[in-house]
Amino acid sequence: MDVRLTAEQRQLRDAAAGLADDLGPGSVLDLDDAERTGRLEKAVGATGWRALRSDGASGVEVALVVEEFGRRLVDVPLLGPVLADDLAPGISSATVAVDGRARDTRGMRRALSVEGDRVMSAEIGPLVPGTDLTRHAAELRGTPEQIGTLSDEAAVRWRALAVVATSADLLGTARGAHTLARDYARIREQYGRTIGSYQAVAHLLAEALALVEGSVSVLRHAAWAVDELPPAEALRAARIAKLYCARAARTVCETAVQVHGGTGNTWECLAHVHLRRALTSTDLFPVRLEEIDRGLS
Amino acid sequence: MDFRDSPEEAAFRDRLRAWLTEHADAFPTAGDAYWARQGEWHRALHAAGFFGLSWPAQYGGHDLPPVYDVILDEELARAGAPARPSLGYLVQGLGRHGGEELRSRFLPGMIDGTERWCQGFSEPGAGSDLASLTTTATRDGDTYVVHGHKIWTSYSDVADWCLLLARTDPAAPRHKGISAFIVAMAQPGVEQKPLKMMSGVSREFGQVFLDGATVPADQMVGAPGEGWALAMTVVGHEREPSTLGFTARYGKLVRELVDHTPGDTLPPEVAWAVVETEMLRLHVRRRLSEQLDGVSHGPEGSLDKLLMTWTEQTVGHAALAVGGAGDPDLLHAYLYSRAQSVMGGTSQIQKNIIAARILGLGA
Incomplete structure (x- = not known):
């Protein structure tokens, strides 16, 4: 039993973090900077990370890259294409569709989905205005066509990967929101002192960090389980991770809004961009508390 | 990375499980009945070779990697046995600050339970x-x-x-x-x-x-x-669920709550208790794995203490949800859980430490 990341996994994480730090949006204004998103798209395309699974990457590696992209609000597709690639490798510019709607669609052309044991593919239509300002949903055009089949086991495993990947995005966006708020608390002054020096503010940020650390621990197991445990157990681990990460992320993002005070409630503050992304990842491949069954580890 | 047991770990787990099938029920797990026989439980666990796993063999430990404590806690919970006695923080305090004479005089009796x-x-x-x-x-x-x-x-x-x-x-x-x-x-x-x-x-x-x-x-x-330095060593370890072994207690109680619940769907409080205890179990695995890198015990212990406290109090609320105020054992578990945010350093103190020493939010 040794649940540390391997040297290769740490390298992958650092590479994803570096790319996201360099080219992720640094402000709400940046979201509309087409020149930046163009460079970001080019950089992400060059990494090959959208085909991580068909390149043999584990659930852990997928989770690490998705987390780093969530942390810096990377606003070109990754999560959707990774899941599409796991479902049916080799289809270019493909993301996923859920509930009849394509997700994570910027620059994508086709959306894959699972219906029972069938893998379906549809063309992506016009954008749908949505909650998330960094990942766009779109309508499907025409009727989806079947492009493959999936065994029960493969379908459950894919579902586990999807739940893990959205959990990783939740962890990342929570971590990013926490850093944003901590940095603000260290410079914003009231009554002649930084607001972070007051316990009332500091304790909110301390609690939020504990939630982030708990999320790391529960997610790492679920990400490992995707490839290493029987599908039903992998899905159970993923559900537990998602419930924990989703609740943690919402609390952490709310803390980020609160610590920013009035500014935190304005459109120009990135805190709500994190919160919106978290809410969207919670609803994507959602898990209900009632799904926690009686089996115990 | 591997969450599975190595062959040696699996063999240890099997031996432990076999021993527990015969001894788990012999000891009370809570309340004054537990405290009355805690010393006996400590000595039985040690005599069977299952206590002091990661401590030096020369003082009665087993020189095993820290992750063996995870296996111990998991199996105690599964068997419904009492948690392991929490004295790792004293072992660390004496081991790190005491001279060899004091260590060899006092650690063996502390570890084997013959001296309390x-x-x-x-x-x-x-x-x-x-x-x-x-x-x-x-x-x-x-x-x-x-x-x-x-x-x-x-x-x-x-x-x-x-x-x-x-x-x-x-x-x-x-x-x-x-x-x-x-x-x-x-x-x-x-x-x-x-x-x-x-x-x-x-x-x-x-x-x-x-x-x-x-x-x-x-x-x-x-x-x-040197007393203050020793105190910091002791309270640092007293904050860590991996040192305290409380995860076994939470795991056992959550199993009982699940068994108490009829039907297929768990009440939300119990479902959350399942989620939180699983998080903490996995968090301890992560922390003990990190110790393989020689990660020292710093302010991160305060994060662990907060997570442990939230878990225990979530389990406490689940006990209350299942038993109401009228079930003496479950009420006891609930009332006992309130102490966790005070003992070993209050949650407020833990948050001060996290804010000042990890987040850099000093005055």
């Missing part, structure tokens, strides 16, 4: 602000004479020895004038009285009155003035 220990840190006037303690130890030839009043002293009623903090240099700055001693409890200058907790438990902790108690000068742990 308590920790004399807190005082009525020195709780969170531990450095304001006023118990004094005054040198008189080859001994120190101790006067003072200690409180919240776990196991004071059965302890043979007390790891005690006392002020030896009243003129020194308050953190520097404190030294640590190993004080015999069975002597005329020491009187202990039990404290009854709100759960009704009266055999877990008490208070200790020191009125002219004596301690040989060579039972000072570390150098004069």
